[in-house]
Amino acid sequence: MEKRLTLTTLAVLTALLYGCGSSSGNDDKKPDDPPQLSCADITTEALDIPGLVISKATEAAATDPGTSASTPAHCLVEGELNQRKSDVDNQQYAIGFEVRLPTDWNGRFFFQGGGGTDGAVNPALGGLPGEGQTTNALSEGYAVASTDGGHKSIDDGTPAGGSLFGMDPQARIDYGYNAVGEVTKVAQTLIERHYDKEADHSYFVGCSNGGRQAMVAASRFADLYDGVIAGNPGFNLPKAGIQHAWDNQQFASVAPLDTATNRPIIEQSFSIPDMKLVASKVLGVCDGLDGLKDGMVLNSSACQAAFDPVKELVCTSGQTAGTDCLGDAAKVEALVRVFDGPRNSKGESLYASWPWDAGVGEMGWRVWKLAMPFPNPDPTIPNSIIATMGGSALPYIFMTPPKAVSGAGHGLIDYLLAYNFDTDAPGIYATNDIYTQSSMQFMTPPDPTDLSAFSAKGGKIIVHHGNSDPVFSVHDSIQWYENLKNADAKAGDYARLYTVPGQNHCGGGPSTSQFDLLTALVDWVENGKAPEQIIAMASPDSTLTDVESRPLCPYPQYAKYDGSGDPKVASSFQCVAS
Known part of the structure; x- marks a missing residue:
């Protein structure tokens, strides 16, 4: 070369x-x-x-x-x-x-x-x-x-x-x-x-892969940047690629079969009403945990402890599937495995878990996980983003050596459904004489918990991540922040994480996803004013009905209703410890 x-x-x-x-x-x-x-x-x-x-x-x-x-x-x-x-x-x-x-x-x-x-x-x-x-x-x-x-x-x-x-x-x-x-x-x-x-000052701002690039910039190019905003960052993108194979295998396990080809119709494993029912069940348990029922899960950590998917979603005697409950135990267990994240046969986690949240019933969740919102000429060839873009990125970019997989016909879905989490998954760490850097080396920060060079020059980083992001788990960003704080007790002096209840990937969902982070970052970098709560508005496209604004709180805090103020506006909420 x-x-x-x-x-x-x-x-x-x-x-x-x-x-x-x-x-x-x-x-x-x-x-x-x-x-x-x-x-x-x-x-x-x-x-x-x-x-x-x-x-x-x-x-x-x-x-x-x-x-x-x-x-x-x-x-x-x-x-x-x-x-x-x-x-x-x-x-x-x-x-x-x-x-x-x-x-x-x-x-x-x-x-x-x-x-x-x-x-x-x-x-x-x-x-x-x-x-x-x-x-x-x-x-x-x-x-x-x-x-x-x-x-x-x-x-x-x-x-x-x-x-x-x-x-x-x-x-x-x-x-x-x-x-x-x-x-x-x-x-x-x-x-x-x-x-x-x-x-005078240099800033890096991105979401999704751009959010990953932002985190890489703060690590690899600390001397070149003063401030960074990383939105919904897939900084462990090769691991998220493994999740794509995992998701499709779990969906396929409960999908109806096409009689002509005996292939699973993955988009029919969980219908639009199915996932709206899941979202409603989550809200039924978790909506009031922040002091107000408003169609949002603001206290996500309490929700994960309180919500029992088997209890809430498996149909029992006298219940009607699709109305009272989701379905039988096999169907619910498949969805639980999706939310638990990929594992090998030893039970070792290969990525992260995902939170139960109100945004999982939105189209912004579905287009990534299950299907695009238009007719699919061949429903046995999934058109979801994780099966198309993700299905090709995993073999070509994240595996070493790369594997040539046909993008035509059933090539990508056949690859994903045959992916082995014991023998294939280690490929994201592999190298050889031609590919001398593994995907985990070239895609992720060299050491995500070491931002010492960035912080030493006065750099500041804001990470924001939707709780209902279907492509990169907010739990992965939370774990990064916890690890950063464990490695550096002063991490809060230069790094903040804001989780966005209900938000899908970089936007959408029943969320207050209209906010101004750049002004907050510039004020932090140039004037030393650290951001506390960020006021976020419900966008015109939000599915929320009686919500105008909410505070985004620095993790691990969440926004709690004060019990008496106008429930529509952010000023009636306080950021409190989880």
Whole structure:
């Protein structure tokens, strides 16, 4: 395989070329400092960074004021890093990126995290965490960068196309962490050269895989970032990939069989009314544990102790399945196994458990776990996201060596249903002479409980996670935070976790998921004001009926009703210890 410049080497070269820089402007320029670049002057030759190709640098006019897609006047820069042809899969690769430099700059840098398996450069507008946003980071004056994660998705006509890059070992590493580090350095150089000044502060914000990237950035690139927001982070994404196989096997065990093919129709294992009934049973036991019945489970830890799925869901004599109860013991036990998380034959946990919560009856839960909300031409080929995107990511990206699985027909579901939790699951830790880093090495922070370098420079991290997230378990984020506190008694000085009752994956559900975390993070980083409760509004699309707002409390606290105030609003709730 061809040799690649490491991040360290690139940093040294950049420092030698441009000097260490400072946060001051023109008054501190030295005679040998490189000249300031207008947008038109930003070229491959002018930057002279090894492996960098600038394909576009143009002035863009302001558009769509007052919307989440608004773009103020800015310089749009597009390019690639480290173009190469793989000697493993013979495909062309490069780290694609986009940087937008607003004319009215606020002095800050914002890296926009990716999603899924990446594979495309999304417009670097700087989407803000929380639903219902009417602006973005670019419009608020941030310089914004985004990347495709070091590969382009291949349109092979099947759901597997986005994961085929996993055959190339360097593409795996670029996707896991290297693309973020490489693009961050280029973006910060562009900022310094265009504005003649370094960014005063740098922020990384993402959800889902972007949340994982955020946690990786705080660990691997602590010197490059001051603040991080990690939403619904799949920082143990390879383990969550094992959950995808586990889920499908449990669903298949109670799914009706197609008479023509004798294959399970997984989407019919648990119907929409089935899961709404489960949600209603959870609310019946847990809704009042926070002092108010409002369609939300705010005291989740108490709920997990109080809710007995077998007692609440298994039909007994005289009950009607689908109305009074979910079904027989086998059906309920299959769902319990899903919520307990994957295990091998020794009973050892391979990922995390999942909380019983009100959002499991929502379409935002179902599309990931069971089925998309449109007719499926062949119901024996599941169209859920964990069976399509997850079903290809597991063999191609997370297993070592990668396994070529057909994305056509029943290829992906056959792979998932045959996955062995004793012999296959260890593949996420495996390496060989070609794939020298396991997926658990390139996808996760080197040591998730060690943020000493990040905290030492004053870095702050906010993690938010929906309690009804169907793809990455909030219990995994809770365990990370508990481990962090056990490793560092002062972790609360630089890290906060906010769980979002009812919320599905990065939004949706019966939740108050409209909130402003970026302002809270900036205030913490730049003014030393640590966030306590975050006021969250019910979005216009929320299924809640009599809820306007609630406080999001720093874990392990939860929001408890004060017993007398207006039950619709956050001011009537206090953050109390679980």
